[in-house]
Amino acid sequence: MIPIQTEKRTLLTVFTEATLEHVLIKDIDRLGIRGYTICDARGKGSRGVRDATWDESKNIRIEIICARPQAETLLAHLQERYYSNYAMVACLSEVEVLRPGKF
Amino acid sequence: MIPIQTEKRTLLTVFTEATLEHVLIKDIDRLGIRGYTICDARGKGSRGVRDATWDESKNIRIEIICARPQAETLLAHLQERYYSNYAMVACLSEVEVLRPGKF
Amino acid sequence: MIPIQTEKRTLLTVFTEATLEHVLIKDIDRLGIRGYTICDARGKGSRGVRDATWDESKNIRIEIICARPQAETLLAHLQERYYSNYAMVACLSEVEVLRPGKF
Amino acid sequence: MNSIDPVILFFLFGLVAGLLRSELKLPSALYDSLSIFLLLAIGLKGGQGLATQPLGPLLPQLLAVVVLGVVQTLIAFGALRAIFRFDRPNAAATAAHYGSVSVATFAVAAAWLSSRSIDVEPQMAILLAVMEIPAILVGIVLARGVSKDTDWRSLGHEAFLGKGVTLLLGGMAIGWAAGPEGLQPIKIMYFDLFKAVLALFLLEMGLIVSRQVDELKRRGLSLIAFGLAMPLLSACLGLGTGMMLGFSVGGMTMLATLAASASYIAVPAAMRIAVPEANPAVSLAGSLGVTFPFNILAGIPLYHWMATQLTGATP
Amino acid sequence: MNSIDPVILFFLFGLVAGLLRSELKLPSALYDSLSIFLLLAIGLKGGQGLATQPLGPLLPQLLAVVVLGVVQTLIAFGALRAIFRFDRPNAAATAAHYGSVSVATFAVAAAWLSSRSIDVEPQMAILLAVMEIPAILVGIVLARGVSKDTDWRSLGHEAFLGKGVTLLLGGMAIGWAAGPEGLQPIKIMYFDLFKAVLALFLLEMGLIVSRQVDELKRRGLSLIAFGLAMPLLSACLGLGTGMMLGFSVGGMTMLATLAASASYIAVPAAMRIAVPEANPAVSLAGSLGVTFPFNILAGIPLYHWMATQLTGATP
Amino acid sequence: MNSIDPVILFFLFGLVAGLLRSELKLPSALYDSLSIFLLLAIGLKGGQGLATQPLGPLLPQLLAVVVLGVVQTLIAFGALRAIFRFDRPNAAATAAHYGSVSVATFAVAAAWLSSRSIDVEPQMAILLAVMEIPAILVGIVLARGVSKDTDWRSLGHEAFLGKGVTLLLGGMAIGWAAGPEGLQPIKIMYFDLFKAVLALFLLEMGLIVSRQVDELKRRGLSLIAFGLAMPLLSACLGLGTGMMLGFSVGGMTMLATLAASASYIAVPAAMRIAVPEANPAVSLAGSLGVTFPFNILAGIPLYHWMATQLTGATP
Ligand SMILES: Nc1ncnc2c1ncn2[C@@H]1O[C@H](COP(=O)(O)O)[C@@H](O)[C@H]1O
Ligand SMILES: Nc1ncnc2c1ncn2[C@@H]1O[C@H](COP(=O)(O)O)[C@@H](O)[C@H]1O
Ligand SMILES: Nc1ncnc2c1ncn2[C@@H]1O[C@H](COP(=O)(O)O)[C@@H](O)[C@H]1O
Ligand code: NA
Ligand code: NA
Ligand code: NA
Numbered sequence A, B, C: 001m002i003p004i005q006t007e008k009r010t011l012l013t014v015f016t017e018a019t020l021e022h023v024l025i026k027d028i029d030r031l032g033i034r035g036y037t038i039c040d041a042r043g044k045g046s047r048g049v050r051d052a053t054w055d056e057s058k059n060i061r062i063e064i065i066c067a068r069p070q071a072e073t074l075l076a077h078l079q080e081r082y083y084s085n086y087a088m089v090a091c092l093s094e095v096e097v098l099r100p101g102k103f
Numbered sequence D, E, F: 001m002n003s004i005d006p007v008i009l010f011f012l013f014g015l016v017a018g019l020l021r022s023e024l025k026l027p028s029a030l031y032d033s034l035s036i037f038l039l040l041a042i043g044l045k046g047g048q049g050l051a052t053q054p055l056g057p058l059l060p061q062l063l064a065v066v067v068l069g070v071v072q073t074l075i076a077f078g079a080l081r082a083i084f085r086f087d088r089p090n091a092a093a094t095a096a097h098y099g100s101v102s103v104a105t106f107a108v109a110a111a112w113l114s115s116r117s118i119d120v121e122p123q124m125a126i127l128l129a130v131m132e133i134p135a136i137l138v139g140i141v142l143a144r145g146v147s148k149d150t151d152w153r154s155l156g157h158e159a160f161l162g163k164g165v166t167l168l169l170g171g172m173a174i175g176w177a178a179g180p181e182g183l184q185p186i187k188i189m190y191f192d193l194f195k196a197v198l199a200l201f202l203l204e205m206g207l208i209v210s211r212q213v214d215e216l217k218r219r220g221l222s223l224i225a226f227g228l229a230m231p232l233l234s235a236c237l238g239l240g241t242g243m244m245l246g247f248s249v250g251g252m253t254m255l256a257t258l259a260a261s262a263s264y265i266a267v268p269a270a271m272r273i274a275v276p277e278a279n280p281a282v283s284l285a286g287s288l289g290v291t292f293p294f295n296i297l298a299g300i301p302l303y304h305w306m307a308t309q310l311t312g313a314t315p
Helices: A019-028 A067-083 B018-028 B070-079 C017-030 C068-081 D006-019 D028-050 D058-082 D086-100 D103-115 D124-131 D132-142 D150-160 D165-190 D196-209 D215-217 D221-244 D249-258 D266-274 D282-309 E006-019 E026-051 E056-082 E086-098 E105-113 E125-129 E132-142 E151-159 E163-192 E193-209 E213-219 E221-244 E249-260 E266-274 E280-309 F004-019 F030-048 F058-082 F086-098 F103-116 F126-132 F134-144 F152-161 F163-192 F196-208 F213-219 F221-244 F250-260 F264-272 F280-311
Strands: A005-017 A038-046 A049-052 A059-064 A089-098 B005-019 B036-045 B048-050 B059-066 B090-096 C008-016 C038-044 C048-050 C060-067 C088-097
Touching: A005 A019, A005 A038, A005 A067, A005 B090, A019 A038, A019 A059, A019 D266, A049 C038, A059 A067, A059 C038, A059 F213, A067 A089, A067 F086, A089 C008, B005 B018, B005 B036, B005 B070, B005 C088, B005 D028, B018 B036, B018 B059, B018 B070, B018 E266, B036 B090, B036 C060, B036 F086, B059 B070, B070 B090, B070 F126, C008 C017, C008 C038, C008 C068, C017 C038, C017 C060, C017 C068, C017 F264, C060 C068, C068 C088, C088 F058, C088 F250, D006 D103, D006 D196, D006 D282, D006 F163, D028 D103, D028 D196, D028 E026, D028 F030, D058 D086, D058 D124, D058 D132, D058 D221, D058 D249, D086 D132, D086 D266, D086 D282, D103 D124, D103 D196, D103 D249, D124 D132, D124 D165, D124 D249, D132 D150, D132 D266, D150 D165, D150 D215, D150 D266, D150 E266, D165 D266, D165 E006, D165 E193, D196 F103, D196 F163, D215 D282, D221 D249, D221 D282, D221 E026, D221 F103, D249 D282, D249 E151, D266 D282, D266 E086, D282 F086, E006 E193, E006 E280, E026 E125, E026 E163, E026 E193, E026 E249, E026 F030, E056 E086, E056 E125, E056 E132, E086 E132, E086 E221, E086 E266, E086 E280, E105 E125, E105 E249, E105 E280, E125 E132, E125 E163, E125 E249, E132 E151, E132 E266, E151 E266, E163 E193, E163 E266, E163 F004, E163 F196, E213 E221, E213 E249, E221 E249, E221 E280, E221 F280, E249 E280, F004 F086, F004 F103, F004 F196, F004 F280, F030 F103, F030 F126, F030 F163, F030 F196, F058 F086, F058 F126, F058 F134, F058 F221, F058 F250, F086 F134, F086 F221, F086 F264, F086 F280, F103 F196, F103 F250, F103 F280, F126 F134, F126 F163, F134 F152, F134 F264, F152 F163, F152 F264, F163 F264, F196 F280, F213 F221, F213 F280, F221 F250, F250 F280, F264 F280
Parallel strands: none
Antiparallel strands: A005 A059, A005 A089, A038 A049, A038 A059, A038 B036, A038 C038, A089 B090, A089 C088, B005 B059, B005 B090, B036 B048, B036 B059, B036 C038, B090 C088, C008 C060, C008 C088, C038 C048, C038 C060
16 A cells, blocks of 8 residues: 555634534634534533533534644634633644645 | 653544444444544535534544554545545544553 | 744543543542533444443543643543543643633 | 412422532433424414404504513613613623513413413514514614624524524414414424423423522622512513503513513523623523523512503402 | 415425524434434334234235336436436436435325325335335446445345334334224324424424525526426326225325335435445435425325326315 | 233334344434433322322331332342352442332333223332432442442432432422322323333333343343342332232332332442442343343233232232
8 A cells, every 4th residue: 555645734623602603604714714523512611611501501612624824813813803702712733634735 | 640651643533424424433343443432513624514404414523543554544445435425534643642552 | 913822732532431421520620620621422442332322321522621741640540540440541632722821 | 279380390390400409401402392392382372363363453562562672671771780880791781681582481471371261462472573682683782882893684684583583483474374273283282282391491491590590699689689670670661561552461461571581592692692792691690590580480470460450350 | 275284384484494594403303303203103003004904915015116116216217317417326326216205205195185084005104114125226226237346235234224114114013013902092192293293393304405405506407307207207107006006095195195205314325325426415406305395285285186086086 | 802012012123123233223312301201200190199198108118118229239239249259349239220220110010000000109209219229329338338438428419319319309399289280281291191202212222222132142141040030039029018018909019110120220320430340231231131121021910910919909
């Protein structure tokens, strides 16, 4: 087998309130990011326990694989727009993908 | 406390259609990989929005911790077999584990 | 735009039995860790297939972003206390965050 | 003698279980399903009633309740700013909760009245749907003023096509088009099981309300005072409006209850997006932790008694 | 005069809400639960009917509907290749959808007939289960030819032990073993609530159908033409088969509806695995976006009218 | 002649579907919802019965069943250690399962008795709730001895405020406070639909039981022997206790069934935390894979027959 050719991309993971889902999807689209994945979640942070027992306390977890600059732009946007008023945590990490043109 | 002894392994994360769950589990077993974790997900990619509102539009998110060569073999298999016909994205990253013999 | 200032933290991911959720949350709180995120999951490992079809076979997936030493302390605690008797796998990886004081 | 309504007992059970930190919780899909069911059933019932009467008199009523909603929101805002010293965003967001309505409270009132065979005008369901909305818009204007970058389109979308309003209006349309006869084959589920489903829903409401207690403790008495005074004031406005519109005792009781009730589903979701600086825990502690229990435990009988007094009817 | 069936109104409501991009959606666990309920209830009803009659005549009927399913799939494939210029995998996958059946359509027809007190042969439920399968196998052969590495074992497993077939057959076995008397204590849920549950299910179907519109626009008229022509043709084949088997007007209507209906659950899942090159959006836009609404809104009454004409019965 | 109860048929259907590895599975939110419903309904029914009689005689009965639970656990532990050579933690955990009770088994017995119009003392639901608990505490002491670092507080919390006990006791309190008359408007759901909901629940139980087969094979005959012998012994203890307490035939049958039943919800969850070294697969294979099916298929009629023999009643 030929060794596979991977390329580095950045994975941005966002933990936040489920109410924001629609709004964040619009932001992502607007920034020209081409894909994302969302899971339902619950958790705890500086804004207290969010245990997903009803609408107001549901969290989501968004993952976005993209080029570093895009990830930074989105992260900066999140920080500026949402960090101070919403339960939100985000982090970046490095991943390897095939088909780099896709991200 | 003695500093803990971790060892490097590779984490392969796959985002894909829920319909493939059974098939992929068989592939994973056949390649001799000993563990995996699956979450339900939704998302968007080049094959459009998959919002999990009904069976056909459900996504899953599979995580597999294993040795780099195994991860590459599985990734190559996914690329060859599924990438062209299914909604599927996969990425590799590096993680540290205890009990390296397990993975 | 000013380049964003990120700092390195450690992400500890734990895959384990859903029955342990309450207990682990108490452990996390006791160690002074300030946040976590939990998703429902299913999977397979050395303790067999856990397919989430009923209470006993449900898994969860916990993510904790914190400083490396805290992550190591928690991981060591998990290893000592749970590894031998519970379905549990944990791994560490590196992530970048804004607001390092938060973690 | 009337024994306590089981629906209320379910609520109290959930409340106590929650306060004792029992491990009881309903799957969130069940909670969602129950609320979809209730909204549809309320809509169907109202629509079926409308099918048997002229729609003409509806228009002035719709106008009246819109005004009622707006006035309530403004009063609540004023009181929260002046008396309770809330900052602008929190006052606006909380006022929007109180200017809007609560479907669960409506459902309890409907069950309470029907178990006493007190008739209610069928259009109540449509008034319920309509009263959800104006407070949201007023609340946003109060928080932000009218500025160019308010995204009215998506706010309108949120307000008119949110889950609650859609289900109420859809249910009414179906009930109206099918009429009492057409609904016959599905009556057993949507009408006969209504109260039992409401009971289960209120069990979960009790659990949710129990989680507001911490926030209430943190806020002290002022939130409790507001959460009790506001519904009483609103109920009076509602009774007045109902009288003006020539409603029956049942209809007046219902409109008073609607006015007195505070939203905890549609409005929090909308305010979270539109007024991010407002802390949702505050509004919810008031609307869920104080006003909701007050209304279903004491308010409804009280409003009914007031309606009978006002109309001179024998209770 | 017959008012519109509320079941249809629920579907239209879902469709309109979806087209207006309302935020309404049912939790997916509710959707799953409703479909499990419907499949079980249909099976129970059929099984209970079978318990009161000899099983002998069933065999030729089973054979006939298997042939019917195979023929439909072949015709659909031929038409899609020759007239609609589909490539081989898409033609095969789409043909399999149309050669198979839709449980929701069956349920609507059952409700339609029962509200008009038209009797139906009880074995219809077993025919429904059996007709799900042959088209899947034919579709795969059409797409790939018969090759050595077809995994027939897991395909057979998928076809015979899929959720739908399991629930239908299991329900029938239970209904048959318990008989009408044995089912008495559970009748209120599985029979009396059937139509109300179906209504809720169709609300979600309306939402799902509304999401097919984009794909339909992209494909243009050809998919719409096929989605209307194919059920009409299949209905005729179904009517003929029903006549040949000596069915009543109700049975003929039902078999015509079954033939006319196109799968949107079992077949898409099987085709996705077995014929990866086929684009599922295409087949589903046809089967869900065109054929399903056509059948429940216009097809069923039409097939019933045709059945009465054919048998010379007075409608 | 009595045909087989459909409730049992649903269980067998689930079992067969599971053994054939069908793709059938219920959404886990549905399974949770069904079990919440059953627990509430059992509680309501019992509470409503209690409302019509003095509560005085209850105390000795509660004491008696606590002793019964403790004795059963000790016997099971002794037998597992001495005869079946289990290690200490596994013996203790498994013994706790058998000393406790199974709500599903209780529900099947209730349905079995009611379909034969055999009366049962209403306090059975409270005995059910109480019998869940002592075995858990005894099991922990057997596994670990009484040590300083046992966290009795959180164990007590787990035992008394777990989902099952909360719902049973809450339901009873509601039923008792509302009384038969107050429950009238919600009766159709919680009482009339009980058996149909139980049937669906048992379908899932069948699927779950089918998954225990592998573990059973691995363990060989000893687990099967224990899983059959223990309920028989416990049933005798239960019959004796029932006789001593002056219960009717129905009450004796029920108490025998309760004693014979083994937990598979509350106890596994508690043991998993409190006795980590015990392998949950072992206890569950016994309690779910052997004892549960034995009890619902053969045990209940047997215990009823024994009760009639003991009391000299004509069956
Ligand atoms: N240290 C952390 N590790 C993982 N997830 C976190 C952490 N802190 C917060 N979260 C998640 O982010 C959400 C919002 O956090 P916060 O804004 O701090 O309330 C929480 O509800 C958690 O789901
Ligand atoms: N850039 C991305 N980041 C994260 N997830 C993605 C991304 N692109 C695609 N996905 C996920 O992978 C699935 C399949 O992608 P695709 O094959 O591009 O349609 C999508 O439905 C998403 O869940
Ligand atoms: N190699 C692996 N990669 C990803 N997840 C795993 C792996 N091994 C185990 N898991 C997860 O960890 C849980 C417990 O593993 P175990 O203790 O090995 O049974 C499993 O049920 C899986 O969800
Ligand atoms: Na109000
Ligand atoms: Na067909
Ligand atoms: Na027992």
